[in-house]
Amino acid sequence: MPRIAACLAAAAVLLAGACGLMSPPMALALAVGGTALWTASRLGGFAAAGTLFAAVAASVPWWDRPLPLFWLTVALTLATACSVVGVSLLPGATPSWQVRIRRAFDGVGLAVSIGFALYLLPGTANAAAPAMLIAAGGACMVVVIVLRADPRTRSALWTGGGAALVLVSLGALAELMAAGAGARVLPLAGLPMVAGMAVLRTADGAAVQRREPRHPDQYLASYPLLAAPAAVGVLAALWHLLTVRDFNNEAVVFGLVMVSVLTVREMLVVRDIRRYASRLRVAEAHFRSLVAGATDLTLVLDEQLTVRWQSPAAARLFGLRDEEVIGREFADLIHPEDVADARAVICSVLAGEHEGGPPVLLSAKIRDGAKLWRDTESTISDQRDVPEVGALVVHVRDVGERVHLERALHRLSFIDQLTGLANRPALMRDLLERRRRPGRPGTLLVIDLHGLAEVNDTHGREVGDAVLIEVSRRIRGLVGGEDVPARLAGDEFAVLTGESAVPAYALATRIVAALGEPCRLPGAAVILHTSVGLAELSGGADSDEVLRHADLARQRARQIGRDRVEWYDTDVEIQLHRRMELEHQLLGAAARGELDLAFQPVTGLRDGRPAGVEALLRWRHPQLGTILPGELLPIASSLGITAELDEWVLDEACRHLAGWSGDDDFWLSVNVGPRELLTARFPERVAETLKQYRIRPERLVVEVAETWIAEDVPAIVAALSGLGKLGVRAALDDFGAGQTSLSHLRRLPVDMLKLSPALLAEQAEGSPAVLDVVVSLGRRLGLEIVAKGLETSEQKDRALAAGCAYGQGNVLGRPAPAERMEAYLESHRT
Known part of the structure; x- marks a missing residue:
């Protein structure tokens, strides 16, 4: 307003x-x-x-x-x-x-x-x-x-x-x-x-x-003022010349002034142009020095994706000449597998989807001057709005070394560095892929080595590593081309095979046999034992459960014994849970009064009179019932309490023997494990027990199993000799079941042989020569012969015919508690 x-x-x-x-x-x-x-x-x-x-x-x-x-x-x-x-x-x-x-x-x-x-x-x-x-x-x-x-x-x-x-x-x-x-x-x-x-x-x-x-370099200072003044003056002079045909002095002076001004103006414009051109040359030289020494290849593309320019570094970095690139489509340089993705990325840039954001990244293989495909990463920048560029600018960088390193690291992350086998992540990856294949059988084997820790302690870590390498070599030599051998942990291996149940079990058996052969290394000969668990790939809900099933089967095989192969089933898991529960409760069983002894008589086969009894350990579990030695002793061995149980059995058996009335020649036998027998205090402990219960030493018989005597014969001989000096007799239990040689039998200071029931089985099959030879050899060495496991009258008669003096088995007397055994002895003394 x-x-x-x-x-x-x-x-x-x-x-x-x-x-x-x-x-x-x-x-x-x-x-x-x-x-x-x-x-x-x-x-x-x-x-x-x-x-x-x-x-x-x-x-x-x-x-x-x-x-x-x-x-x-x-x-x-x-x-x-x-x-x-x-x-x-x-x-x-x-x-x-x-x-x-x-x-x-x-x-x-x-x-x-x-x-x-x-x-x-x-x-x-x-x-x-x-x-x-x-x-x-x-x-x-x-x-x-x-x-x-x-x-x-x-x-x-x-x-x-x-x-x-x-x-x-x-x-x-x-x-x-x-x-x-x-x-x-x-x-x-x-x-x-x-x-x-x-x-x-x-x-x-x-x-x-x-x-x-x-x-200032974006335009010329003279435009459009250079041409307009000259045009106006020339047109006016021509018009005046055509109409008047005469110029007075003032007009001539005025015209000279105009020409002088325009001349000076043009000279200034020329100077501006030269200065601008000089700046352009300097800028271009600077730009060329930058792009020539750059580590990236720069390409300029028009909207049809045709290469219009490439930086001088192309020949040095990729071996590409200008005539090989300029005028061609950018897609012609890209690997066919990457063309579709590259076009999609570039089209998104042309559509303005990334406007205002950072340059777009494109990963693709590009062919170099030697016709080789290189892994590259390219950044695409839209410079169409810049008048001096007006195109897409692509910066290409060779990332081949980085990609190669990434692939190498990825490969190493799935390989065990010591053995060269697949590691646990690689096994789980392949296991997942195998499970996705419909209608394809498959089995997972988990292999556990026994004794590797002793090898490391005895021979050193280097020998242990050499053993692992040898084990991996043997496993790799047994598996098929599509099988995947792997190392899961320090002494745990696995094999993923496409075979069904029967061929997979055969493969596991071959692996056990191959790994059981001695590993002869410089300065050491190592013998390993294995346990193998098998599980079908279709038996679990996922890969982790399949591995768990195979590992449970492996644990069951290890519990049962060495060099065994076990399949997973639901009973295996039940047994494992039972085993873990027993391991947890066995440690306090003696203090809780759950341990007990059963006694089985040893009877003369000719007169039927009891000559002695064998003390057998029993665990009266309050929920699970009676646990027999066949299940109890392996658990005690794994817990390391076998020696404590043997001491308890010795003390309890001697106490009962001292309370029984009868013949002073009636003897008691107890089973002793290797750990207790080989300790320095065992003979002293036996002497104290006999003195405590006033039992003559010859009435005690210490039984040792034949199966573990061959591992350290000199130590066993020394231990039994020490007992013999006390007057305690020794018996070799289950003779004929192991590999004890006749030379070892001559060296062992034993007084009694308790024959394995297997010898009586062979006698039943029509091969009496073996039983007769063993009995004859024992009698010649002055040993008392006891036939174990007599279940029928026929077996009793065969043992008597072979020359056995004593027998033990259900046909002669079943294991019974101490009270019942005392009554049995009273009734059978005459």
Whole structure:
């Protein structure tokens, strides 16, 4: 509203001067001066000040003065200077005074050409010509500065337009004054001035939007001001030559000035071009040095994905020549398997899906100059909005070494470093893949080595590692091409085979046999034992459960004995749970009073009289019932409490023997394990027990199993000799079941042989020679012969016929508690 009110007030003043209500010069001075003061503190303040000077000059009663036009020309000069300076100080117009002078010179060139053209027009060569030239020059400089402003905002355009309109109005005023126009026309000439002031005021209030200025190298300083002045001047000269056919001295001088200005302008433009070209050469050399020494190959693609340029590093990095790449589609360089993914990625870039984000990454194989495929990673940057580029820029990097290293690390992560077999993650991965194959049988074998810890303790870790390598070699030599041998842990291996149950069991048996052969290493010969568990791949809900099943079967095989193969079934898991429960509860069984003894008589086969009894250990479990030695002793051995149980049995058996009345020749036999027998305190412990219960030493018989005597014959001989010195007799139990040689039998200080039931079985099959030879050998060595396991009368008769003096078995007397055994002995003494 203030702007509209000020414009209306200025128009009213001018209208009053035109109507004769006030002096026309006074009306013009008031209108223009008021508007100038209104805009003096704004962007057009300089132009407004110059216009005020012109208005004051015009307000002088010039019709009574001889030189009014001179003062108007001086005022117009001041107005032009103020307008040019004011417009130059607009935001973004010029960065420095050197550039401002250059812009003003550009405007001078345009003004001289236009002034020369106006001068050649008929009737323009009058007293107002200098003022007209000054006004035209000022308007041209203002226009040039505004058009070259950056940012060229609406505010700058309105300001430049207002200043140019004021200057043109002043030039028109000078022309009216030179033509002798009446006083009433003067206020009307002030209307354009007032309009220019209003435009200046309006432009001053417009917001100036800042943006990054353009770099000077993005355009030539001469465009479009080089061709326009020359064209205007040449056209005006040609027109004058055709119409007037004569040039006066002033026109010639004016033309020379124009040519001089244009020549200087052109020289400056040439200098700008050379300077710009020099900067381009420096920038290009810098760019080429960067791309030539870069480790990435740079490609420029158009929107049709055709290669338009490649960096000089292409020959060094990929062996690619320009003629092999430029003009071809980028897809021709990519491996066929990666073309589809590459096109999808590039099309997404062309569609602007990644605008404003980081460069897009593309992984693909690219063919090099040697026709080899290289693993590469490329970053794709959309530079189509950049005028100097206008394309897609692709930076290609060779990542072959990194990919090779990643693959090597991935491969190593699935390989056992010592043996070269697959490790547990690799086995689980292959196991999962096998389970996904429909209709394909498969079996998992878990192999456990026994004795490796002793090898490490005895021979050292290096020998243990050599044993593991030899074991892996043997396993690898037995499996098929599609089977997967693996090492799961320190002494645990596995084999994943596609065979069904029967071939898989046969493979497990071969593995047990192969690993049972001695490993002959430098300085050591190692014998290992194994336990193998098998589980079908289809028997578990997932891979982990299949492995658990096979491991449970392996544990069951280890519990039963060495060098065994066991299949997994539900009973195996039940037995394992039973075993773990028994292991947990056996440690406190003696303190809780759950251990007991059963006694089985040893009877003379000829007279039927009891000659002795064997003490047999029983565990009266409160929930599971009676646990027999066949299950109890392996558990005790695994827990390491066999010696404690043997001591308990010895003490308890002697206590019962001391309480029984009867013949002093009646003897008691107890089973002793290797750990208890080979301890230094065992003979002392036996002597103390016999003394405590006042039992003669010859009434005690210590039984040792034949199966473990061969492992350390000298130690066994020494231990039995120590017992013999006390008067305690020794018996070799289950003779004929093991591998005891005749030479060992001659060395062992035993008094009794208890024959294995297997010898009686062979006798039943029609081979009496073996039983007869064993009995005959024993009698010749002065040993008492006891036939064990007599279940029928026929077996009893065969043992008697073979020459056995004593027998033991259910047909002669079943194992019974101490109370019942005492009654049995009383009833069978006669």
